[in-house]
Amino acid sequence: MPPKKKEAKQLVITDPCKQKVIYLDNNATTKLCPEAKVAMVKWLEARANPSSDSVISIKSRQLIDGASKFMLKHCGTTDKKYTVLWTSGASESNCLILRSVAEAFKLHKGITPHIITSATEHKSIIQCCNSLQNAGTASITFIEPNAYGCVSPTLVASAITSNTALVSIMAANNEIGCINNIKEIGKLVHSKEVPFHTDAVQVFGKYRILLPKSNVDALSMSFHKVYGPMGLGMLIINNQLIEGYGLKGQISGTQQKSLRGGTENVPAIAGAVASIQATFNNRNEKNKKLLKLKKQIIYELEQELPRGSYKRYFAKDAPTENEFILLGPEDGFTNQTLPNTLLLAFVKNKEFEGKEFKRLCNTKIKTDLNKKGIIVSIGSACSTSSEKASHVLYAIKAPDKIRQGVIRVSLSDSNTPAEVSIFTKTVLASIRKQMPF
Ligand code: PLP
DSSP states (O other), rough: OOOOOOOOOOOOOTTTTTSSEOOTTTTTTOOOHHHHHHHHHHHOOOOOOTTSHHHHHHHHHHHHHHHHHHHHTTTOOTTTTTEEEESHHHHHHHHHHHHHHHHHHHHHHHOEEEEETTHHHHHHHHHHHHHHHHSSHHHHHEEEEOTTOOOOHHHHHOOOOOTTEEEOOOSSSSTTTOOOOOOOHHHHOOOTOOEEEEOOOOTTTEEEEEEETTTTTTEEGGGGTTTOTTTTTTEEEEEHHHHTTOOOOOOOOOOOOSSSSSSSOOHHHHHHHHHHHHHHHTHHHHHHHHHHHHHHHHHHHTSOOBBBBGGGGTTTTTOOOOOOEEETTSSSSSSBBBEEEEEEEOOOOSOOSSSSOOOOHHHHHHHHHHHTTOOOOOOSSSSSTTTTOHHHHHHHTTOHHHHHHHEEEEEEOOOOOHHHHHHHHHHHHHHHHHHHO
């Protein structure tokens, strides 16, 4: 008897946009802005394959070419010097540049390429580098960050060897929020005639990166982090790098000069331009507002709970009181950190009197916040054995008790002071259940 066929279950998804939440996880993704939505809707039903030659296809080709020129202008350059490749997101952009440089270098120079990156990069870089190394395609140096998560330009430069094919250092870290000095890194890397790539996902929507001035040869970004569509990213590459190394694509096909095959996502590209225009409208004011909200969170927490210093955990007189700390550059508000990102650690240094010491658990904090409709990220679960443990926290050598109480708040341009207050009240109430203060 043939086995009985299982009835296909209907997939029911409740309307994901209607749920009212206080969304404080904007480094993970942002809400599509209305301008991008309008631009995308116009193209959603168009039968406009940009590689065909119908009238509407020609229009979509013009849209893509115009969008590429717009992005290059936004990055302080032109198509004479740089090429835009439209990808599915920053993960693809990162893998594309790493793999194509490694393969082209090996093919042309006949030696195994060396790639320098950092221990705090996004997993798409770390895993791609590990797989290149495991396959014997490249050797990799992972630069360790300082206690704040920043990468030292001189450490990067001193790791360069005669077979270094590429240096790839992120512009800002998505968990800890620290901003790397990519201009200085690029300058030192160029002085040794090595190309420089940066994963600029978290900076792209906050500050303009002028590629030639910042000494950047290749840049990855993702539009769903800048109020644009999901599933669309960009890799911008210096033409000299493409030609000099003879770069080849990783997805076969004739589109995009054969450097990235596959029909371009026309509606998303239309939305991408609109999202950048909208995001950079009054950008300075928006960044100031983000910074103000960030300061508000710190201020409101400080009213209830002492604020400590991360570095003291490595000193002889380590803290003994329960407290919170802000990970990342010390004062938290310098130009070394993203204006929207706070990596907070609630640290239990004192035992409940007469009770057995119990560690703090950030998953419990997240659950309490979720119950009130507040969305944050914890990056790593409080269980130290978790496979999801944050490699960034390990890279800055955060002790167990700091890792256990970490939560990341990443703000958007539309968050309000009232939302932020609800967050601080709720998080303090949750912490109080786990440690006295
Ligand atoms: N790089 C950084 C720094 C990120 O924060 C992310 C996403 O969180 C990515 C890369 C991956 O982007 P995408 O989701 O577009 O693949």
